[in-house]
Amino acid sequence: MRLDLTEKHFAERKVLGALVLQVERGQRIAVLGPSGIGKSTLLRIIAGLDREFSGRLSGEDRLAVVFQEPTLLPWRRALENITIPTGCDPALARQLMGEVGLAGREGQFPRQMSLGQQRRLALARAFAARPDILLMDEPFASLDAETAARMIDLTAALLDRSGAGLILVTHDAGEPARLGASAVTLSGQPARLQQAPPSPGV
Template structure:
């Protein structure tokens, strides 16, 4: 996956300036910077969710996104929240639920699960598509320190097992090291990659 961005305009203001970023399967980077700098916007462009930008996005990598909120189907049971959006088979979905510690929760609806469980379900769903690169937008925000640490460890295990690359948006300067990700900072106005 490679993005060569000239600019991204939002509300008549240039929020992202010239930048280039390339991530391959197995590589991990973390995008850091203050709130409102454009980290999530850049991730949405990379994910193909925002096509209104001046630049070029290339690569045929299979991508999966884990958002800050779990974005689950509230009217579907946990197992269906993996199989329906991804098209994976039930056995694969059950295996992924086991890997994230959700065995026995297959028949629960999202509202019956804690936020930590919902985020683990969203992580399992992301890996069900067998991504080349996993995109994560502050998925550990608003979790208590112990739950966040478990989620980071679980994410690292799944990344290492699958060989997927990672682009991780975070405010936490400690997360990149814990995910073995190269930190890249967005800064300036318009924001550019500072390294």
């Protein structure tokens, strides 16, 4: 996957300036930056959800997205929340639910699950799509510290097992190292990518 971005506007405001971002299968990148800088906009462009930009997005990689909100189908049971969007076999969906700690909850509706469980279900759904590159938009935000730590470790294990690459959008400078990701920072007006400073103690 390669993005050669010239610029991105919202009305008259230029949000993103010229930048290049290239990620291959197995490679992990984390995009850091403050709220409102354009991190989620950049991820939406990469995911193909925002086509109103100047530049070129290329590559034949299969992508899957995990948003900050789980974006589940509330009228469908947990297992169907994996099989319907991805078209995967129910056996694979059950296997992934087991891997994320949701074995036995296949028949539950999202409203019957905690936020942490919903996030794990969304993670299982993403890996059911067998992505070459996983896109994650602040997926650990609003979770308590213990739940977030478990989610990060779980994500790292699934990435190791699948060999998928990663583009993570986050404001937490500690997350890239825990996921084995190289960090870059989105900064400036309009925002551009810069090398991130090393995390404390690294």
